[in-house]
Amino acid sequence: MTKRTLVINWNLNELLVNEIKQVVPEWNVITKDTDKIEASLEEAEVVLHWKRAIAPILLEKNEKLKWIQTFSAGVNSLPLDALQQRNVMLTSANGIHAYPISETIFALMLGLTRNIHAYVRQQQQKTWHHAGLRLEIHEKTIGIIGVGAIGQETAKVAKAFGMKVLGMRHSGKPAEHIDAMYTPDQLAELLPQCDYVVITLPLTDETTGMFGAEAFRQMKNSAFLINIGRGPIVKEEELIQALQHKEIAGAGLDVFATEPLPEDSPLWTMDNVIVTPHTAGSTEYYDQRVVRDVFIPNLRRYLESGAVDINLVDYDKGY
Secondary structure, rough: OOOOEEEEOOOOOOOHHHHHHOOOOOOOOEEOOOOOHHHHHOOOEEEEEOOHHHHHHHHHHOOOOOOOOOOOOOOOOOOOOHHHOOOOOEOOOOOOOOHHHHHHHHHHHHHOOOOOOHHHHHHOOOOOOOOOOOOOOOOOOOEEEEEOOOHHHHHHHHHHHOOOEEEOOOOOOOOOOOOOOEEEHHHHHHHHHOOOOEEEOOOOOOOOOEOHHHHHHHHHOOOOEOOOOHHHEOOOHHHHHHOOOOOOOEEEEEEOOOOOOOOOOOHHHOOOOOHHHHHOOOOOHHHHHHHHHHHHHHHHHHHHHHOOOOEOOOOOOOO
């Protein structure tokens, strides 16, 4: 009988590889550091980690593929239509980023509020200057645009600052730590209330370009925008204009329309902007959370029933 094949297309440490092998002891488990990986991808039933380079093999040469587990929360860069047509189950790393990304969100919010970015620049020039520091974050209002795992963790932390927390999600369903929930068609009602607007949405047809000139006009001119979702959710040129014209107070940005951010982008040098290089989800626990919290529980479920249920992507929704 031919052994079933699982390909780990990621440089996992040996401990995590062995934990996976213990779940499927009778399978061929192929790791990235072997010279068999390309041939094994043609036979793989399960693939851990998607990379664009393996698409031709999986989509054109593999007739056994049943399930792909990504190492990213967003799946907009994958060939979703092709995978759906082949009935391939796709699971994301959604939820494992809640701690590091919520920490980055508050690092950006606090940095902008307490002028830390200005002081870092001054330190490089050995300049001692107050820089107009006057704002504080306590008891302000935060609007979380996209209340999934990251949004809920952000809301929980916000409550430690005594903040009023407004949320927006497609369903409008209430969530813990959210004082009031809105739906996308109520965005114009939500934005004028917020001192901080935090985008944690996935990129879909519906969310692309959601934040443009109109949204920035609806925000307070004292409000800060934080985007850790996806760059194209924000119309970047219109954001730049809003920042230049002081329609909003500033922005903390981890994601951009083009990455890496082009050297000629005005965002690099704006005094009211903090730029981070799409690293909000980086953490020392990344691999173990993907493997132990998502992949292995799904793998056990897959062995029992041929189905998975943690972070299963809905192709129709795009996330």
